[in-house]
Amino acid sequence: ELKVEQNPLFLSMQEGKNYTIYCNYSTTSDRLYWYRQDPGKSLESLFVLLSNGAVKQEGRLMASLDTKARLSTLHITAAVHDLSATYFCAVDGAKLIFGQGTELSVKP
Amino acid sequence: DAGITQSPRHKVTETGTPVTLRCHQTENHRYMYWYRQDPGHGLRLIHYSYGVKDTDKGEVSDGYSVSRSKTEDFLLTLESATSSQTSVYFCATRTLTGGGYGYTFGSGTRLTVV
Numbered sequence: 001e002l003k004v005e006q007n008p009l010f011l012s013m014q015e016g017k018n019y020t021i022y023c024n025y026s027t028t029s030d031r032l033y034w035y036r037q038d039p040g041k042s043l044e045s046l047f048v049l050l051s052n053g054a055v056k057q058e059g060r061l062m063a064s065l066d067t068k069a070r071l072s073t074l075h076i077t078a079a080v081h082d083l084s085a086t087y088f089c090a091v092d093g094a095k096l097i098f099g100q101g102t103e104l105s106v107k108p
Numbered sequence: 109d110a111g112i113t114q115s116p117r118h119k120v121t122e123t124g125t126p127v128t129l130r131c132h133q134t135e136n137h138r139y140m141y142w143y144r145q146d147p148g149h150g151l152r153l154i155h156y157s158y159g160v161k162d163t164d165k166g167e168v169s170d171g172y173s174v175s176r177s178k179t180e181d182f183l184l185t186l187e188s189a190t191s192s193q194t195s196v197y198f199c200a201t202r203t204l205t206g207g208g209y210g211y212t213f214g215s216g217t218r219l220t221v222v
Binding site: 004006009031033041042043045048050088090092095096097098099100101 | 200202214
């Protein structure tokens, strides 16, 4: 059974700092998704990673996928307050299974 | 997303009553999903459908049933609502894009069981 684990679950950052969110999963898959969720809102798609070694970047966020290690990372560069949200990874192994989410708070 | 409509958006119901949530899509997608979201658990899959009348269980299906009589509608029924089913429910469809499959989520239904 596919299990997806994120860490950390809570992350308080200062503006301008860098940090990484990790997403580990338990069975083979080559499709991984990152989503952002603002409080009270739905999920917004950030990245779709479809193969080993895939790297995608959008603004201050960069996501990568290592299918051999069953690990994806979401790297935040020079954080700003607008990035405060909850971030989810999800792995597609016939069904889309989510990690617990990482609640990110960026403070001045 | 404009292609997925969930109804109702908010509902308060009493313990023991049946409740049906509706997910309506206009894009003719074959795959549809129901998730529940609770703090500390992320989104957990309840049931999904891979076509009209074709459904299967997810991680947390106990106490829930689904039906899909038309491509555009996927209904989630709580047969006898309990307080543990207080949650936010999201519907999703699987879409085929140029880069592979993607998933689009509805706006959610906030259900409170009192």
